[in-house]
Amino acid sequence: MDIQFTPEECAFREEARAFLRSQLPAEISTRVQQGKRLSKEHQVAWMRILNERGWLAPSWPVEHGGTDWTAVQKHIFEEECFAAGAPRVVAFGVKMVAPVIIKFGTEAQKAHFLPRILSSEDWWCQGYSEPGAGSDLASLKTRAVRDGDHYVVNGQKIWTTLAHYADWMFCLVRTDPEAQQQRGISFLLIDMNTPGITVRPIITLDGEHEVNEVFFDNVRVPVENLVGEENKGWTCAKYLLTHERTSIAGIGQTKALLAKLKLVASRELRNGQPLLDDPLFRAQIADVEMQLMAAEMSNLRTLAATRDGGVPGAESSILKIKGTELRQQITYLINKAVGTYSLPVLEEELGYGCGAELLHTDYSSAASNQYLDMRKASIYGGSNEIQKNIIAKMILEL
Missing domain, CATH: 2.40.110.10 (Butyryl-CoA Dehydrogenase, subunit A, domain 2)
Structure with missing residues (x-):
């Protein structure tokens, strides 16, 4: 696989960046980057901005409101969204039930539910x-x-x-x-x-x-x-789960977390030197970055294989395992790096109406909360232990 982006793909990346600079509300991106809560209103506002541009459901068929993006374009857009501090699109409507309705639903179900999912009228x-x-x-x-x-x-x-x-x-x-x-x-x-x-x-x-x-x-x-x-x-359930697990790989989110880890390591001091200068800590960062690069290539291959309507097989389970483990590793390293700043964030710092100056720094805010939240990632969507059983059955035919 050629890992170099084409000129057209690079142009699309610039288009995505320009859209995010002009349309992503600063309040929302700041809350995301600081690890603060997003209300339902914040989520709906962003999803409606995406829908107005026609970019909310890139995996849907064009006739139902999707885009004609390639697998690589979808990957690029997700990566740029996380880098810009955009909220992750709530998956249950757009990415989970909608593909099931499109594939297995009646025409009446498609006509009623799909437009309401796009408009965020129904959650x-x-x-x-x-x-x-x-x-x-x-x-x-x-x-x-x-x-x-x-x-x-x-x-x-x-x-x-x-x-x-x-x-x-x-x-x-x-x-x-x-x-x-x-x-x-x-x-x-x-x-x-x-x-x-x-x-x-x-x-x-x-x-x-x-x-x-x-x-x-x-x-x-x-x-x-x-x-x-x-x-x-059960046929619908399996179809939905393969899409959910591939999405859980979260390559764009993991890359954004890795960038935060590098920022933390460049600012936190140990014995007067940036933590990034510690060869042992630097080796840990290098290890997760190499694993992430390998997962990204696997994710791109899987997306490319499904662009014509196919369903991923064992790859979705592999990506689910690796993606969630990587995010757990990175949030652990962030938590370890910020030291005493990783104390749980106070309720008033996370709240919707907080206008006071944060007690935590801009890069360590909510470090412990992210770490704790990420513990469940290896369980939801089917626990990683179960995914290993699925891989064994599908690949080894046990």
């Missing part, structure tokens, strides 16, 4: 994991029983990211308890305002309310909200 959450069904997703227990032109749903989902903001959930439910596990599952689209749905917050290790428990008590879902065939939702 989505993912109803996959359950208390007894996380890594072994096919053992899920949430039931959906057909009752005329509705399904009646009962059960519980857990670790449901942003469910407290979501308008809709794409949800795996068991519609045939007698069938083989994977064959008795269906893929439903559930309006979160339906009576019988309760959302309870889970506060994570870094003090954030990002994930939730969701309970279903006789929730009635129209049959028209079934995607694909009844009892064959």
Whole structure:
């Protein structure tokens, strides 16, 4: 693979940079770079700016509002967004359920949901994991029983990211308890305002309310909200997960974190010398940078292979493992480098209305919070241990 960008790709990079300089709100980019909270309004504002330019859903077919970007252009744009301090696009609608609707949904579902995802009128959450069904997703227990032109749903989902903001959930439910596990599952689209749905917050290790428990008590879902065939939702689930795991590789985000690590190491002093002058610490930085370069090449190869509508195989699991491990390594090194400045960030520093001067420096702010938050990266999207099993089965045919 030729790793040199073509003149056209370099021109596209400049176009992306110009767009970000002119359109990315300074307040939002500052909050991202300082590790401060983004409200739903911040996220929606940025997604609508992208949509107005036609750049919100580059992986969608053009006829549904996507771009005709190549895999390399998508990679370049993601990289430039993270470098500029742009928020990561909330994936559940644009990058996860939308591709499933496009591939398996009815024409009515495409006509209704896709424009509303693009406009950010509807926000989505993912109803996959359950208390007894996380890594072994096919053992899920949430039931959906057909009752005329509705399904009646009962059960519980857990670790449901942003469910407290979501308008809709794409949800795996068991519609045939007698069938083989994977064959008795269906893929439903559930309006979160339906009576019988309760959302309870889970506060994570870094003090954030990002994930939730969701309970279903006789929730009635129209049959028209079934995607694909009844009892064959596992096909939709696998298709979605391959896209999610490739996205979790987060090459652009990892490169931005690496740049922050280098900045920290160039400013932090040990015995009067920049930490970057310490040969042992410098070797650790070099190690993660070499691993990142290898992951980037693998990511580009995978994207190139899927540009004609194909689905990544074991590569998505490999990239998920490597991408999350690298981000954990880098946030650990940042946390280690800033020393006492890595004490947990005060609530008032993270808050939406904080106007006071930060007690932490511009480059070490929220170091510990990022480190703690990144601990979960090797679990969500299917734990890395499970990904290794998937790789073994797909490549070694075990």
